[in-house]
Amino acid sequence: MNTINRYWNIWRIDPAAESVGYKQVPLTIAQEFVNNQLPDIKENALQNTLLSAFNGEMPDLDIISRASAGLCLRCYISEAILKECKKIDYSYSGQKQFSYRELLPFVLNDDGEKLIILDRDSEMQLMVDDNNQITNSEYNYFSLRVLETYNADLQSRMSLDNWACLQTRQNHELRQHLSEFGLRQLSDWAILNKATAEQLERLSNSQRYIVEAYHAIYRRDRQQTRNIRSRRCPDPSSAQLEEMLVYLLSRQISVSTTELLVEELRQIALQFRRYDIWGSREYLEIYNSQSDTLIARRDLFTDSFDETDIEQQELIRFLRENLSSTLATAVFQEIQAKIQELQNSPRYEPFAQRYLQGLELYYCQIMSLREIFPILEMSSWNQARRILNPGELLSQVRARTIELMLESILSLAAERGLTTIPPTANYFKNLIQQVESYIDGEIFKEATEELRTGKNRTMDSVYAEAIRCYIQKFA
Numbered sequence: 001m002n003t004i005n006r007y008w009n010i011w012r013i014d015p016a017a018e019s020v021g022y023k024q025v026p027l028t029i030a031q032e033f034v035n036n037q038l039p040d041i042k043e044n045a046l047q048n049t050l051l052s053a054f055n056g057e058m059p060d061l062d063i064i065s066r067a068s069a070g071l072c073l074r075c076y077i078s079e080a081i082l083k084e085c086k087k088i089d090y091s092y093s094g095q096k097q098f099s100y101r102e103l104l105p106f107v108l109n110d111d112g113e114k115l116i117i118l119d120r121d122s123e124m125q126l127m128v129d130d131n132n133q134i135t136n137s138e139y140n141y142f143s144l145r146v147l148e149t150y151n152a153d154l155q156s157r158m159s160l161d162n163w164a165c166l167q168t169r170q171n172h173e174l175r176q177h178l179s180e181f182g183l184r185q186l187s188d189w190a191i192l193n194k195a196t197a198e199q200l201e202r203l204s205n206s207q208r209y210i211v212e213a214y215h216a217i218y219r220r221d222r223q224q225t226r227n228i229r230s231r232r233c234p235d236p237s238s239a240q241l242e243e244m245l246v247y248l249l250s251r252q253i254s255v256s257t258t259e260l261l262v263e264e265l266r267q268i269a270l271q272f273r274r275y276d277i278w279g280s281r282e283y284l285e286i287y288n289s290q291s292d293t294l295i296a297r298r299d300l301f302t303d304s305f306d307e308t309d310i311e312q313q314e315l316i317r318f319l320r321e322n323l324s325s326t327l328a329t330a331v332f333q334e335i336q337a338k339i340q341e342l343q344n345s346p347r348y349e350p351f352a353q354r355y356l357q358g359l360e361l362y363y364c365q366i367m368s369l370r371e372i373f374p375i376l377e378m379s380s381w382n383q384a385r386r387i388l389n390p391g392e393l394l395s396q397v398r399a400r401t402i403e404l405m406l407e408s409i410l411s412l413a414a415e416r417g418l419t420t421i422p423p424t425a426n427y428f429k430n431l432i433q434q435v436e437s438y439i440d441g442e443i444f445k446e447a448t449e450e451l452r453t454g455k456n457r458t459m460d461s462v463y464a465e466a467i468r469c470y471i472q473k474f475a
Contacts, residue, residue, distance in 0.1 A: 004043050007034055007050070010112040011078040013104050021101035022082060027112050030075055033068040047076070047160060054117070054147065067115035067128045073160075074110055074143040080164035081107050081143070088169065088178075098178070106174040110141040118148055142171065148452055188269035189233035193219055199272055206253050210264055213247040236262070263320060319438055322408060323401075324462075327443060330400035331466045334393060335359070342387070351376065351387050356475045358388045363467045366459050390451055394463065398444045405435055 008031035014023040034046070041049050052058055053069035061069075085107065089100035115128040116137060125137040125144050146167045150160060168174070192214050200208050217240050222233065236244075241258040248255055255261045335356075342352035354376045361367045361375065373384035409431065447463035 006076045007072040010075040030072045077164045084165040084168040107142045110143040191269045213244040334396045
């Protein structure tokens with residue numbers, strides 16, 4: 001099939017199809033939109049055009065056209081979702097008691113029957129009828145969640161295909177289902193215990209010594225007691241951790257406390273997990289026809305830091321040790337600034353006293369803005385969104401966290417002779433990119449996805465916990 005046909009043929013679950021469990025269905029609305037509305041767009045530019053239309057970046061398009069563009073993208077994504085389910089099935093061949101057909105309901109749940117747009121302010125999926133009337137969708141389609149989280153503007157972006165595959169593989173409901181069949185996530189200690197030479201090659205020198213220490217002590221004790229312990233790897237004991245610190249000192253690697261050592265080990269285990277997401281099931285490199293060589297895939301999630309020397313490793317350790325306190329400071333400053341802004345507004349001044357109550361209802365009692373606005377005696381959901389605006393607060397806290405962390409790191413870097421004050425333009429630019437990437441990975445990516453979840457929010461992110469700590473202290 002030509003690639004362009006993917007934009008108007010959707011893959012659906014078909015319970016009646018005993019042999020495969022799915023079928024392909026052509027959607028006339030999607031085909032007519034591509035042929036009639038975008039007749040002059042070349043195939044290689046079609047996807048970006050559809051994304052712009054769906055995201056509301058083409059103001060001349062009406063709401064039906066915008067939703068039709070989204071329908072085309074949903075068709076396109078459905079093929080990637082189906083392939084990933086079959087790939088998961090194949091990947092665990094011989095180690096499973098499930099079929100890809102059992103995975104489809106979790107992710108291939110879009111039949112293409114409804115025209116839908118996204119309200120990015122309220123993180124809602126909205127249905128559009130033939131009269132341009134919009135209503136809340138009672139059902140969340142996974143394909144729309146893929147589109148909602150896809151950022152086509154990032155220079156290092158994944159392709160939409162690969163993003164759909166990754167989101168499919170990381171889908172919470174699907175992973176939970178897999179865990180019921182013995183494909184449980186290994187503990188950090190088991191991940192480290194089974195580390196391979198290829199995984200170790202991707203670590204910095206100091207990280208390799210840390211894993212070496214772990215293997216020398218933990219793996220030694222594990223092998224000695226294998227016959228009398230359960231199969232699950234237990235947490236390292238205090239004695240084992242202390243012995244690891246001594247081992248590292250003998251190799252001139254200083255980790256000040258056992259708590260920090262545990263954090264280092266967990267961070268390395270996280271890198272191995274990321275490796276396992278791709279490396280254990282897919283090639284980490286691809287063939288480049290121009291250079292006739294294998295090159296690293298650009299669409300992998302990797303840490304931005306080049307952890308090739310001890311100075312860089314110290315900066316990363318500094319980030320880990322100071323991120324929590326920096327986040328707390330940023331939360332304090334931005335909430336205080338918001339309350340002051342409300343107090344200075346003739347229109348919203350009465351709500352300044354209720355702002356913390358609104359945050360408490362949203363982050364502690366997990367209430368929606370629609371449930372909150374009557375409690376705070378606001379006129380409407382729209383007014384509650386304008387005043388509380390959780391998305392804007394998150395964005396401001398993120399910016400302040402990055403700003404505060406940059407100031408601290410630059411001071412440290414100057415002390416260590418890594419840069420001058422003021423730093424060079426290239427150093428500062430690279431540092432900003434590194435800090436943003438690290439902080440987003442640790443805090444704000446999860447927090448953003450949490451806000452977008454809609455009705456089933458759990459509010460258990462690091463960011464949400466920081467908001468709750470502030471509320472408990474100052475409310």
